[in-house]
Amino acid sequence: MSDKTLTQPGGIDYRRRQRLARLAQTLVILAGAIVLTIYVLAPVTWLVSSSFQTEAEIVSVPPHWIPDEPTLQNFEAIFSATEEEEITYETRSGQDPASGGFIPSTAKNLLPAMWNSFLVATLVVILNLLVGVPAAYALAKIRFWGRDASVYFILITRVIPDIALVVPFFLVIKNLGMLDTIGSLVLTYLAVTVPFSVFILVQYFEGLPDELDKAARVDGCSRFQALVRVFLPLSLPSLVAVVLFTFLTSWNEFLLALMFTQTEASQTLPIVLAAFTSDFTISFSFINAAGVLAIVPPVIVAVIFERYIVSGLTAGAVKG
Amino acid sequence: MARIRFENVEKKYANGFHAVKDLNLDIQDKEFLVLLGPSGCGKSTTLNMIAGLEEVSDGRLMFDDMLVNYTPPHKRDVAMVFQSYALYPHKTVYDNIAFGLQMRKAPRDEIDRRVRDAAQKLEIAHLLDRRPSQLSGGQRQRVALGRAMVREPSVFLMDEPLSNLDAALRISMRAEIKELHQAMQTTFVYVTHDQAEALTLADRIVVMRDGVVQQVGSPDDIYERPQNTFVASFLGNPPINYIDGTIEVTDSSTARFVRGDLALTLTEATARKLADCNGREVRLGIRAEDVDETAQGGEGSVIRGKVNSVLPVGSDQFLGFDFYGEELFFRVGKDLSHRLGDDVALSVDLNRLHVFDKDSGKTLIW
Numbered sequence: 185m186s187d188k189t190l191t192q193p194g195g196i197d198y199r200r201r202q203r204l205a206r207l208a209q210t211l212v213i214l215a216g217a218i219v220l221t222i223y224v225l226a227p228v229t230w231l232v233s234s235s236f237q238t239e240a241e242i243v244s245v246p247p248h249w250i251p252d253e254p255t256l257q258n259f260e261a262i263f264s265a266t267e268e269e270e271i272t273y274e275t276r277s278g279q280d281p282a283s284g285g286f287i288p289s290t291a292k293n294l295l296p297a298m299w300n301s302f303l304v305a306t307l308v309v310i311l312n313l314l315v316g317v318p319a320a321y322a323l324a325k326i327r328f329w330g331r332d333a334s335v336y337f338i339l340i341t342r343v344i345p346d347i348a349l350v351v352p353f354f355l356v357i358k359n360l361g362m363l364d365t366i367g368s369l370v371l372t373y374l375a376v377t378v379p380f381s382v383f384i385l386v387q388y389f390e391g392l393p394d395e396l397d398k399a400a401r402v403d404g405c406s407r408f409q410a411l412v413r414v415f416l417p418l419s420l421p422s423l424v425a426v427v428l429f430t431f432l433t434s435w436n437e438f439l440l441a442l443m444f445t446q447t448e449a450s451q452t453l454p455i456v457l458a459a460f461t462s463d464f465t466i467s468f469s470f471i472n473a474a475g476v477l478a479i480v481p482p483v484i485v486a487v488i489f490e491r492y493i494v495s496g497l498t499a500g501a502v503k504g
Numbered sequence: 505m506a507r508i509r510f511e512n513v514e515k516k517y518a519n520g521f522h523a524v525k526d527l528n529l530d531i532q533d534k535e536f537l538v539l540l541g542p543s544g545c546g547k548s549t550t551l552n553m554i555a556g557l558e559e560v561s562d563g564r565l566m567f568d569d570m571l572v573n574y575t576p577p578h579k580r581d582v583a584m585v586f587q588s589y590a591l592y593p594h595k596t597v598y599d600n601i602a603f604g605l606q607m608r609k610a611p612r613d614e615i616d617r618r619v620r621d622a623a624q625k626l627e628i629a630h631l632l633d634r635r636p637s638q639l640s641g642g643q644r645q646r647v648a649l650g651r652a653m654v655r656e657p658s659v660f661l662m663d664e665p666l667s668n669l670d671a672a673l674r675i676s677m678r679a680e681i682k683e684l685h686q687a688m689q690t691t692f693v694y695v696t697h698d699q700a701e702a703l704t705l706a707d708r709i710v711v712m713r714d715g716v717v718q719q720v721g722s723p724d725d726i727y728e729r730p731q732n733t734f735v736a737s738f739l740g741n742p743p744i745n746y747i748d749g750t751i752e753v754t755d756s757s758t759a760r761f762v763r764g765d766l767a768l769t770l771t772e773a774t775a776r777k778l779a780d781c782n783g784r785e786v787r788l789g790i791r792a793e794d795v796d797e798t799a800q801g802g803e804g805s806v807i808r809g810k811v812n813s814v815l816p817v818g819s820d821q822f823l824g825f826d827f828y829g830e831e832l833f834f835r836v837g838k839d840l841s842h843r844l845g846d847d848v849a850l851s852v853d854l855n856r857l858h859v860f861d862k863d864s865g866k867t868l869i870w
């Protein structure tokens with residue numbers, strides 16, 4: 185830069201205008217980010233905050249974002265609701281909903297349902313990996329007749345909305361005698377999630393150089409060993425994506441669970457949570473505390489696996 | 505120990521593309537065989553069939569006396585170096601080199617010894633702890649070589665291993681690969697489209713075109729006695745010159761090639777081969793270097809034309825030469841300087857003329 189540009193007529197003006205434009209741009213982006221953050225975080229914040237409030241405080245106007253007197257009684261209620269207790273009109277009418285002492289009649293199902301949800305989600309994740317990884321490897325790296333058709337077919341199954349599948353699924357599950365079992369959920373969730381997992385993995389495997397596969401096999405790997413020893417370590421990010429996607433999908437699934445489960449033997453968290461709102465009276469404090477418990481496992485899973493979503497794992501494989 | 509035989513081997517890809525046609529080839533034990541041809545001619549396909557990475561569609565592929573059509577790659581004792589190196593990015597250099605031995609369950613101290621040995625030879629011993637992404641192209645190439653070397657395979661396959669290197673490195677690596685072959689005493693099959701690489705490295709060269717073998721022979725055979733115009737054109741820099749003309753046979757041991765006022769007297773040996781070709785339309789091939797402008801050419805060995813272009817190339821110069829509207833290129837010494845438009849007379853080395861059939865392109869004399 186020479187001094188000339190500084191003394192040029194209009195030079196300073198131009199630079200100031202440019203700086204202003206950049207500032208304005210930053211401000212717009214910042215404002216957008218703030219709005220988006222509030223939009224995303226507000227419901228969660230309210231959920232967590234209200235789970236530490238009494239029923240009376242929750243319904244107060246204006247709402248308290250920070251509890252005046254944080255209380256753990258909602259959580260205590262959840263963990264003490266496990267013992268059988270007869271809920272009748274008498275026991276219920278003695279409770280004062282406003283004080284937060286009220287507990288829904290299905291409260292004792294909450295912890296078993298959480299365990300069910302966890303079991304189902306974990307099984308779905310594991311089976312997804314067991315089925316999806318070899319399938320994706322075959323589709324991505326082995327040229328066989330009908331390969332492209334298979335990929336499209338697998339994807340097309342995901343175009344059909346779940347609601348259209350409910351009745352056929354129900355008939356199949358009923359005929360298998362699996363109604364009201366965890367197995368029915370695992371089975372149907374797999375049908376819903378495997379195609380997408382395979383799709384994610386195929387995309388990723390196809391991006392890994394063919395020659396890596398060839399090198400591994402010439403080096404003494406069978407197809408399966410090439411998959412395990414070379415492809416899996418390199419596809420960590422996509423595996424994590426599959427784990428997160430399938431865990432969250434089964435954790436949150438509602439429609440199929442509503443159809444196939446009737447008792448606490450197989451009911452999952454979303455079903456039990458939803459039932460709380462259809463009781464005689466609604467206890468917001470209790471529901472919100474339950475809601476907080478419901479988001480804990482997915483958050484833990486996400487935090488554990490998120491760090492493995494990294495790029496650049498394949499750098500250096502081919503020329504470059 | 506491995507002799508590799510292709511018997512009527514065909515390769516058709518799943519999409520119907522016929523990549524290799526009726527391949528018959530006998531690769532001797534400890535031979536250095538080079539597959540040479542333009543891009544897409546089926547060299548890699550052939551190599552991959554030896555490795556077991558591509559199925560043989562038809563015919564028989566034999567290792568010694570064993571049919572290996574259906575043997576998967578990990579059960580064949582082959583090692584391969586890929587054009588893109590294909591190093592395992594998640595493993596260190598050490599583990600990249602050791603991987604093949606680990607998969608074959610070699611004892612740990614044996615693996616260690618061989619890996620360090622190979623690294624020493626390839627001068628990458630100081631890089632053993634690095635990842636492939638932290639290496640230069642030439643270093644990666646050495647790691648890829650090392651990975652194949654330590655296996656001490658009975659067949660060593662290389663698919664254009666030098667094509668990603670710069671010119672200087674390529675020439676020095678060429679020498680190292682040749683040494684490696686001498687040291688390892690195994691069968692090498694080497695794919696390239698670089699004629700210089702093929703000519704320096706090979707015991708025998710296989711020239712391919714569109715999946716069909718054109719000629720198999722020693723570098724000398726291929727260069728001096730090409731079987732057809734494709735082989736003749738593929739080797740040589742600048743490429744061989746062709747002149748279409750007619751053969752005039754005088755008697756059983758004398759014949760001339762005639763085109764306009766150019767008349768070249770053919771050697772006696774050539775003339776005998778062409779004894780029944782009087783009046784035949786042929787294509788004459790003259791390699792760019794088979795002329796001499798300083799020699800006093802006798803009648804029947806001189807070609808005349810106007811200089812069209814002069815391209816100095818360090819050691820000599822290429823003369824572009826207008827001949828009946830066609831551009832011929834000759835390699836001549838630098839001693840004489842030429843200007844565009846000059847008339848020149850070059851004396852042709854009659855012993856090195858090539859005569860091909862004009863339509864089929866097949867040689868008429870070798």
Ligand SMILES: Nc1ncnc2c1ncn2[C@@H]1O[C@H](COP(=O)(O)OP(=O)(O)OP(=O)(O)O)[C@@H](O)[C@H]1O
Nearest residue numbers: 517519521523542543544545546547548549550697
């Ligand atoms: N998987 C495949 N499916 C269909 N056709 C293929 C496949 N692989 C290669 N081909 C075709 O077969 C022909 C030969 O391919 P090949 O890779 O053997 O060529 P090449 O001689 O090694 O060429 P290059 O020098 O470019 O590497 C090419 O025309 C190519 O398009």
Ligand SMILES: [Mg+2]
Nearest residue numbers: 547548549663
């Ligand atoms: Mg190739």
